[in-house]
Amino acid sequence: xxxxxxxxxxxxxxxxxxxxxxxxxxxxxxxxxxxxxxxxxxxxxxxxxxxxxxxxxxxxxxxxxxxxxxxxxxxxxxxxxxxxxxxxxxxxxxxxxxxxxxxxxxxxxxxxxxxxxxxxxxxxxxxxxxxxxxxxxxxxxxxxxxxxxxxxxxxxxxxxxxxxxxxxxxxxxxxxxxxxxxxxxxxxxxxxxxxxxxxxxxxxxxxxxxxxxxxxxxxxxxxxxxxxxxxxxxxxxxxxxxxxxxxxxxxxxxxxxxxxxxxxxxxxxxxxxxxxxxxxxxxxxxxxxxxxxxxxxxxxxxxxxxxxxxxxxxxxxxxxxxxxxxxxxxxxxxxxxxxxxxxxxxxxxxxxxxxxxxxxxxxxxxxxxxxxxxxxxxxxxxxxxxxxxxxxxxxxxxxxxxxxxxxxxxxxxxxxxxxxxxxxxxxxxxxxxxxxxxxxxxxxxxxxxxxxxxxxxxxxxxxxxxxxxx
Amino acid sequence: xxxxxxxxxxxxxxxxxxxxxxxxxxxxxxxxxxxxxxxxxxxxxxxxxxxxxxxxxxxxxxxxxxxxxxxxxxxxxxxxxxxxxxxxxxxxxxxxxxxxxxxxxxxxxxxxxxxxxxxxxxxxxxxxxxxxxxxxxxxxxxxxxxxxxxxxxxxxxxxxxxxxxxxxxxxxxxxxxxxxxxxxxxxxxxxxxxxxxxxxxxxxxxxxxxxxxxxxxxxxxxxxxxxxxxxxxxxxxxxxxxxxxxxxxxxxxxxxxxxxxxxxxxxxxxxxxxxxxxxxxxxxxxxxxxxxxxxxxxxxxxxxxxxxxxxxxxxxxxxxxxxxxxxxxxxxxxxxxxxxxxxxxxxxxxxxxxxxxxxxxxxxxxxxxxxxxxxxxxxxxxxxxxxxxxxxxxxxxxxxxxxxxxxxxxxxxxxxxxxxxxxxxxxxxxxxxxxxxxxxxxxxxxxxxxxxxxxxxxxxxxxxxxxxxx
Numbered sequence: 001x002x003x004x005x006x007x008x009x010x011x012x013x014x015x016x017x018x019x020x021x022x023x024x025x026x027x028x029x030x031x032x033x034x035x036x037x038x039x040x041x042x043x044x045x046x047x048x049x050x051x052x053x054x055x056x057x058x059x060x061x062x063x064x065x066x067x068x069x070x071x072x073x074x075x076x077x078x079x080x081x082x083x084x085x086x087x088x089x090x091x092x093x094x095x096x097x098x099x100x101x102x103x104x105x106x107x108x109x110x111x112x113x114x115x116x117x118x119x120x121x122x123x124x125x126x127x128x129x130x131x132x133x134x135x136x137x138x139x140x141x142x143x144x145x146x147x148x149x150x151x152x153x154x155x156x157x158x159x160x161x162x163x164x165x166x167x168x169x170x171x172x173x174x175x176x177x178x179x180x181x182x183x184x185x186x187x188x189x190x191x192x193x194x195x196x197x198x199x200x201x202x203x204x205x206x207x208x209x210x211x212x213x214x215x216x217x218x219x220x221x222x223x224x225x226x227x228x229x230x231x232x233x234x235x236x237x238x239x240x241x242x243x244x245x246x247x248x249x250x251x252x253x254x255x256x257x258x259x260x261x262x263x264x265x266x267x268x269x270x271x272x273x274x275x276x277x278x279x280x281x282x283x284x285x286x287x288x289x290x291x292x293x294x295x296x297x298x299x300x301x302x303x304x305x306x307x308x309x310x311x312x313x314x315x316x317x318x319x320x321x322x323x324x325x326x327x328x329x330x331x332x333x334x335x336x337x338x339x340x341x342x343x344x345x346x347x348x349x350x351x352x353x354x355x356x357x358x359x360x361x362x363x364x365x366x367x368x369x370x371x372x373x374x375x376x377x378x379x380x381x382x383x384x385x386x387x388x389x390x391x392x393x394x395x396x397x398x399x400x401x402x403x404x405x406x407x408x409x410x411x412x413x414x415x416x417x418x419x420x421x422x423x424x425x426x427x428x429x430x431x432x433x434x435x436x437x438x439x440x441x442x443x444x445x446x447x448x449x450x451x452x453x454x455x456x457x458x459x460x461x462x463x464x465x466x467x468x469x470x
Numbered sequence: 471x472x473x474x475x476x477x478x479x480x481x482x483x484x485x486x487x488x489x490x491x492x493x494x495x496x497x498x499x500x501x502x503x504x505x506x507x508x509x510x511x512x513x514x515x516x517x518x519x520x521x522x523x524x525x526x527x528x529x530x531x532x533x534x535x536x537x538x539x540x541x542x543x544x545x546x547x548x549x550x551x552x553x554x555x556x557x558x559x560x561x562x563x564x565x566x567x568x569x570x571x572x573x574x575x576x577x578x579x580x581x582x583x584x585x586x587x588x589x590x591x592x593x594x595x596x597x598x599x600x601x602x603x604x605x606x607x608x609x610x611x612x613x614x615x616x617x618x619x620x621x622x623x624x625x626x627x628x629x630x631x632x633x634x635x636x637x638x639x640x641x642x643x644x645x646x647x648x649x650x651x652x653x654x655x656x657x658x659x660x661x662x663x664x665x666x667x668x669x670x671x672x673x674x675x676x677x678x679x680x681x682x683x684x685x686x687x688x689x690x691x692x693x694x695x696x697x698x699x700x701x702x703x704x705x706x707x708x709x710x711x712x713x714x715x716x717x718x719x720x721x722x723x724x725x726x727x728x729x730x731x732x733x734x735x736x737x738x739x740x741x742x743x744x745x746x747x748x749x750x751x752x753x754x755x756x757x758x759x760x761x762x763x764x765x766x767x768x769x770x771x772x773x774x775x776x777x778x779x780x781x782x783x784x785x786x787x788x789x790x791x792x793x794x795x796x797x798x799x800x801x802x803x804x805x806x807x808x809x810x811x812x813x814x815x816x817x818x819x820x821x822x823x824x825x826x827x828x829x830x831x832x833x834x835x836x837x838x839x840x841x842x843x844x845x846x847x848x849x850x851x852x853x854x855x856x857x858x859x860x861x862x863x864x865x866x867x868x869x870x871x872x873x874x875x876x877x878x879x880x881x882x883x884x885x886x887x888x889x890x891x892x893x894x895x896x897x898x899x900x901x902x903x904x905x906x907x908x909x910x911x912x913x914x915x916x917x918x919x920x921x922x923x924x925x926x927x928x929x930x931x932x933x934x935x936x937x938x939x940x
Contacts, residue, residue, distance in 0.1 A: 057716045178683065190678065192679075192680070192720065209680060210661050210662070214657070245742070247527060249738075250737060267738075268718035271714065271741060272715070274744055275833070282755065283826070285752065285755065285756065286821055286825025288826055293840060297851050301854050301855060304819070308859065312811070312859060319808060323807040326804075333796045333800045334793070336806035337793040338789060339806075340788055340926075341782070344788070344922075348757060348778060351756055352757050352758045352774050356756070356761065359749055359753065360763045365763050366763065370763060370764075374763060377770060384768075385778065396786070
């Protein structure tokens, strides 16, 4: 492997080399062609040989590369050998389509092999009728535990938790626990800590596996227990992710209203949450809704239209402001060419302040003591920037139009608009946040509306006054 | 605790209630006052009692709440009882300032208590002279391992790794390994898997602790080994984080050029990386550099100035385009009021496309097969949006100015600019990415420059032609 291909492959090195990836690190076309020929030949054994060594994320890539019919064929021919975990790694649209085509019984069997968090992740997007049909064909115990998770609000810790965990009483010894773990068949696929509980499943403490491993067999569990962090099942998943991040956790217990342990959150799910929330914020700031790169052009157009409509309205407002100064512009047409500079600089400076504020709110870096300091900072910053750019643009304008008065006017307008930008850039997101609206959604539009309106009004108004154009 | 305060506290529930947080979930003022009074009274014992139960992240909050002198006092009075891990949880500026004030010997002793990844995180920002002084006072073995990490490039896996890990030979049994773990004193603070290595430390396989725990004492390590994912020490930390995310990892081995195991990356560090990278992208898209909420107004102004200067230049370019059409505007002053609408709608639509593209590039969701599809989608989307908003703004304009021709012209200009927006929105980030420039940095400016220039030019030019204004 050359160094380049290694980097493209994400630097992952496997001890058994695998033709699954091409030299560019992407799924290899040869491999895919081979898979397709086995599909055509209905060669179940070779198919299974190709798919079984793959990680779920890679199997997800394979599903995405196939067309809809091939996907259904592949899953059906693999039967019990298909790892349903791969479905957690494909686009929502592809997952829904595939699940609709598969018999409910097959899906139910597939779901039973998954940890409950993964099963819930797959089931939560299916329409409720199909979901009931699938659940009905699952064993009672698993059905009930999935239903309980699905009863929690969307994006809550209860939805993301897995209901498989290891709970032990405090009076056991390390030896007893090891023997139990060795004998018990029905354990979670992965676990990182043990939960010490009382008879009603209230958490008394937790033991990370590394500490547990190092204890002697005769030591009592009670003596090993560490401090307990738990999160409530109704808590927002974003808040839960923040706790993981803050306290460097890999796993946390989830408790119900009665403080009983009902499940656990693991860090891999929280990594996905952190990633999704960041993507959501970036998209909202850019005026894009919940769209995916695989969406059709019509879905993309539809999801973006509301933002464009709002922008159209605010642009017409700015246009109206300008038309108030028709007479001035007619007498001094240079104003028309200069006014967008003032508006654009304000828009940019306002967006800068807003970006910092929105991100600080999202990451909870803005506590009360810092808010006042930040407001002062941004308004002062606006004044300083205003002065700097007033001198710059004032000098350029005075020279270009051989009109020092015009340079003076644009400079003053710049100062006014930069202060407005700093003020709007911080106060608008803070206000939205206080009103429990996600500041990432609407701040951009409001901030640029303010800077456009103030920019045009200040510049054209000052010019009218200065040159007596009214 | 009321429900509200519980949520504000991040939903963290502790079994021993602790006055550290107030009802609003923030660090309590009473607690802080108590700490300050112990500081004044130089009451080491009570100080230690207050600080020792805190998590590192909480101790970091305490440091941030104190002033510079109090911080130094606190650390010095706590002596060996101060947990240097708290320094990984404070702002860079505060950390640097504090470390400069502390004797190198104290810092060296503090660093020795940390896992190497945390020590490197703290040491990498100190200037090299002070760093050498601190390293010189550390035990030779630790000094060498920290120096090796610091020799790797900034933001590489080698910088983020911890050099403490557990490596065992394949011919040991589970029992032998457990006995070794129980006896060995110098183990990592936390570990999630065991590394099976050959005599030259090449990784043969890994064993997650949960699998290991469930194996019987006489089982050979070789029989338990699972597949190996490793990452090269020179690999970018962002790429490493992507591997964690893709394969749901909690820990991965880091290897050198010779494929020897030199350290491990843990998921808590990767969570920080994912978080930092998202913050960086959001800030870059908003035209803000590497600034923090605690920066002074002068630092903030300085870090934002370059973006504003670039924006000034592009705004002057747009202004120049407008001034080419002076004569047209003089004859028909309505053009001045209408032209910002065309430019603003284009800017918005371009930003939408750009946001989707930049995020897809950052998350590696854009492979080659999808690029062509996306380009077609965005250009078509631009055409569709152009037509929709052409009709809207055309009708409004024709009515407002009682001038159907003007409505026609603004409609056509809208279509042209929306297509330009879609095209620029996707091609500019793709081109920057191909040129190995982070598309988040510069895309915004280029995209809005295109939509401003095309918007003004198309609208004023078409109007000039239609009404014969030249």
